[in-house]
Amino acid sequence: MEAVSLENIARWCRGTVAGKTILQRYCYGISTDSRRIKNGDLFIALKGDKFDGTTFVKSALKDGAVAAITPKNFQSNSKKIIRVKDTLKALGDIANGYRKEFDVYVIGITGSDGKTTTKEFIKKTLAVRYNISGTEGNFNNAIGLPLSIFTIDRKTNFCILEMGMNRKGEIRYLGKIAEPQAGVITTVGPAHIGFFKNISEIAEAKSELIETLKGEKFCMLNYDNKFFPFFRKKAKKEVLSFGMKKGADIRGYIVDEANDFFTFMIEGETALFRINFWNTSIIYPALIAIGFGKKFGIKDKEMEEVFEGIQPLPGRGKVYHTGWITVIDETYNCNPNSLKASLYNLHRKSFSRKIAIIGDMAELGRLSSFYHRKTGTFIKKLNIDIIITFGDKSKEMGKVSGKNWKHFEDMDMLNRHLSTNIKKGDALLIKGSRIMNMEKIRDYLLERYGG
Numbered sequence: 032m033e034a035v036s037l038e039n040i041a042r043w044c045r046g047t048v049a050g051k052t053i054l055q056r057y058c059y060g061i062s063t064d065s066r067r068i069k070n071g072d073l074f075i076a077l078k079g080d081k082f083d084g085t086t087f088v089k090s091a092l093k094d095g096a097v098a099a100i101t102p103k104n105f106q107s108n109s110k111k112i113i114r115v116k117d118t119l120k121a122l123g124d125i126a127n128g129y130r131k132e133f134d135v136y137v138i139g140i141t142g143s144d145g146k147t148t149t150k151e152f153i154k155k156t157l158a159v160r161y162n163i164s165g166t167e168g169n170f171n172n173a174i175g176l177p178l179s180i181f182t183i184d185r186k187t188n189f190c191i192l193e194m195g196m197n198r199k200g201e202i203r204y205l206g207k208i209a210e211p212q213a214g215v216i217t218t219v220g221p222a223h224i225g226f227f228k229n230i231s232e233i234a235e236a237k238s239e240l241i242e243t244l245k246g247e248k249f250c251m252l253n254y255d256n257k258f259f260p261f262f263r264k265k266a267k268k269e270v271l272s273f274g275m276k277k278g279a280d281i282r283g284y285i286v287d288e289a290n291d292f293f294t295f296m297i298e299g300e301t302a303l304f305r306i307n308f309w310n311t312s313i314i315y316p317a318l319i320a321i322g323f324g325k326k327f328g329i330k331d332k333e334m335e336e337v338f339e340g341i342q343p344l345p346g347r348g349k350v351y352h353t354g355w356i357t358v359i360d361e362t363y364n365c366n367p368n369s370l371k372a373s374l375y376n377l378h379r380k381s382f383s384r385k386i387a388i389i390g391d392m393a394e395l396g397r398l399s400s401f402y403h404r405k406t407g408t409f410i411k412k413l414n415i416d417i418i419i420t421f422g423d424k425s426k427e428m429g430k431v432s433g434k435n436w437k438h439f440e441d442m443d444m445l446n447r448h449l450s451t452n453i454k455k456g457d458a459l460l461i462k463g464s465r466i467m468n469m470e471k472i473r474d475y476l477l478e479r480y481g482g
Contacts, residue, residue, distance in 0.1 A: 032060050032181045035129060037098055040073060041113050043128030044121035046100060050110035058097045061125070061181050063174060070095035075122050076105070077174065084118065119173060123208045126177030130210060135187050137209050138165075138323070141194040141202055141240050142217025142253075143233065144369045145316055146171065148347065149217055152320035154191050155341060159324075159333045165191035176205050197223040197394065199236045206243025213249040214240045215319055219258045220368035225396025234258040241265045251322050253315065254279035271326075273318040283318050285311055290357070290380050290458075291350045297321065302331035305339045309350050309359055309380070312372040346470060353481040355455050357382060361462035362469040365392050367402045371409055373462055378413035382458035385415045388445075388472060390463020391422035399424050407431035421445055422467055442468075446475045453480075 038054040040046070048054060059071035065087035068074060074091035076084030076099055088099045088107065098111045100121050105114060115121040130137070138153060140146050147169050154163050164182040166175065171193035183190050194205045206214075219234045227233050241250060241262065250266040252259055254274035263270055273281040282298040291309045295317070296302065304321075306313050317338055324334050343349045346363030361373050370392065377385050387410075395402050407428035410418060418436045420429040429436040439445035449472075453459075459476065463469040 032129075033132075033184050034059050035132075037073075037113070039128065040098075040100075040125055044100065044113070044115050044124045046113035046115045046121065047103075048110075048113050053098055053111055053113075056097055061122075061178065062091075062096070063122070063178070065091040065094070068094040068096050072096050074099040075118055075125075076101045077118050077122070078102075088112075122177045123173065123204070126180040127208045127210070130180050130183065130190075130208070133183050133185065133187065135183055135190050136213070137190045137192060137211040138213045138215065139192050139194050139206060139209055139211035139240050139243075140215045140217065141196070141237050142215070143220040143222040143237075143366065144372075145217040145312075146193045146195065148313060149215060149316040149319050150191050150193050152316040152338070152341065153215075153323050155337050156320040156324045156329055156334055157189050157191075157327060159329050159337060161188035161327070162186045163189050163191065165189075166193040169193060169195070171195035171205075173201070173204065177208060180209065194240060196236055197226050199227075199232070200239070202236055203239035203243060206240050210243070210245045211240075212244065212246040213251070213323075214244050215251045216240065216253065216262055217315065217319070218253050218256045218368065220366060221395065221398070221402060222366035222368070223394045224398055224402075225394045231258075234261055238262060238265050241267075249326075251319055254282075271322050273315065273322055275314065281318050281322050283314050285314065288379065290382065300331070302335060304335055307339065307341065308343050308348050310348050310361075310373060310376045311379075312376070313348070351473075351477060353477065355480045356453060356476065357458040358473060358476050358480075359458065359460040360470075360473050361460060362473055363465065365390065365462050365464045365467075367392060367395075367406060370406055370462055373460060374406075374410060374413060374415065377458070377460045378415055380458065383456040384417070384454060384458070386417040386419065386453075386457055386459045387415050388419045388421065388449075388459060388461045388469070389425055389428065390420075390467030390469045391424040393464035393466050395424075400427050403427040404431050410434060419445065419448075421463065421469070421472075425463075442471060446472060449476065450479060 034057040058073035062072045068091050074096040100113045103114045164187045166179045196202045248268040250270045252262045254272035272279045283295050286294045292307045293311045294305045349360045351358040404427045410432040418432050418434045420438045
């Protein structure tokens with residue numbers, strides 16, 4: 032982050048101060064965590080369900096914060112307090128003011144699946160020739176996105192930002208903060224459908240990104256998704272479509288597939304791209320990155336090298352070969368579409384015995400039973416040897432799967448079952464929603480069998 036005067040900070044968030052002299056000072060970073068305060072930071076006292084940031088204002092100032100932003104009713108004699116009506120909104124307002132200080136090209140990414148992987152592919156592709164900043168990890172909400180904007184400095188050419196949501200209006204709010212010139216909607220599916228009436232409402236919420244685009248208003252849209260025509264109509268300027276179906280502007284097709292990599296090409300072109308991911312659905316983030324790469328002058332050969340160097344992260348498709356078993360780590364999160372893709376890819380692989388360990392899918396609301404049973408019906412058609420479900424709702428999936436099936440509601444019992452039933456050469460896919468803590472099963476297997 033570049034230095035910013037507290038006068039600008041106060042103006043951007045419409046804050047009031049007790050002493051005017053503080054406005055002549057500068058902040059060199061923004062923090063919402065008093066434990067990570069560095070000298071010269073501005074501390075923003077947010078209030079959450081389990082914490083109140085105002086409790087830590089005194090310690091933040093003591094540890095070097097140049098000032099603190101607090102609610103209007105916060106009682107303090109300190110001259111380093113900037114009071115605002117809403118500290119969370121102030122964080123967003125400051126991020127928007129800061130973003131406007133720079134001539135930077137912002138790309139916003141939303142969608143039901145693939146946001147983080149898409150962001151990483153775009154970042155690494157454009158980093159061949161440009162200075163890149165943006166979302167770290169999955170900082171994609173009303174706190175994480177503003178903090179990501181503060182990674183911009185005067186050398187930054189592109190800022191790549193994820194935008195997550197589980198309710199209507201959230202993408203619009205994030206878009207107004209970021210003011211992106213380009214938007215990507217990876218796909219639309221039933222993730223978070225528990226907060227909506229139907230999938231069409233989810234598509235409406237995702238389309239808020241298009242409404243907030245500035246400048247050239249460039250869109251990359253998934254041609255294979257049924258909501259492509261809806262999004263295409265919403266887009267006011269240039270649209271570049273991507274997909275595997277005939278008619279996509281950037282149409283990819285799989286050339287070769289192994290247990291932990293695949294290669295693909297673009298229709299009408301000669302470059303051969305290798306992706307070291309086990310799941311071929313990663314072709315979609317790669318196609319998006321190719322779109323931006325071509326738009327901004329990255330050569331095919333450069334993108335070939337970039338893609339081959341990208342490795343899957345823990346929880347997001349990392350494959351562990353222990354010498355005894357193979358563990359496919361999809362533990363970070365799960366929704367009906369991403370689970371279906373993972374199961375289908377497991378079906379296509381050539382492992383000697385294939386085991387799917389599946390946790391509950393969360394945030395499906397009244398449709399939870401429907402989607403769990405629908406996934407179980409899908410599993411019936413697949414070449415998967417054993418299904419192990421964990422939790423409460425996933426039981427519905429196992430009941431109709433037609434497979435050799437075991438169900439557990441206690442993770443220790445599940446792990447003990449695995450320890451006595453796993454055979455050499457087994458491949459185990461582990462996937463479930465974040466709240467299911469499926470990584471604990473992964474960790475148990477890696478500790479027991481190496482890796």
